[in-house]
Amino acid sequence: MRDEARNFIFSTQSPLRYSAVILALDRLGGKGKLHEIVKVSSAILNENIPEPRVYEILNRLVEFNFIERKEDNGYYLHQDEPNRKGLILAAKDSPVSYSI
Numbered sequence: 001m002r003d004e005a006r007n008f009i010f011s012t013q014s015p016l017r018y019s020a021v022i023l024a025l026d027r028l029g030g031k032g033k034l035h036e037i038v039k040v041s042s043a044i045l046n047e048n049i050p051e052p053r054v055y056e057i058l059n060r061l062v063e064f065n066f067i068e069r070k071e072d073n074g075y076y077l078h079q080d081e082p083n084r085k086g087l088i089l090a091a092k093d094s095p096v097s098y099s100i
């Protein structure tokens with residue numbers, strides 16, 4: 001999972017933002033609403049990430065089955081430990097982790 005997630009993150013136009021969004025979900029205990037994720041990911045990168053951009057990133061992560069979206073409009077890291085850890089480690093492989 002780590003390699004697959006890393007390849008996906010680094011193939012995007014915004015690998016730092018993708019990594020920040022994943023790390024924000026982790027910091028929020030594995031789940032969060034859009035506005036919470038925007039706030040935490042913006043703090044991680046020390047820049048104001050527009051909410052529509054975070055929404056787009058979250059939806060791409062859902063589309064590629066890296067995270068889940070539930071009926072309560074929350075976004076969730078997968079519950080199974082190997083997939084969750086692999087995704088987080090892949091996000092930490094990004095240069096964003098050096099600024100945390």
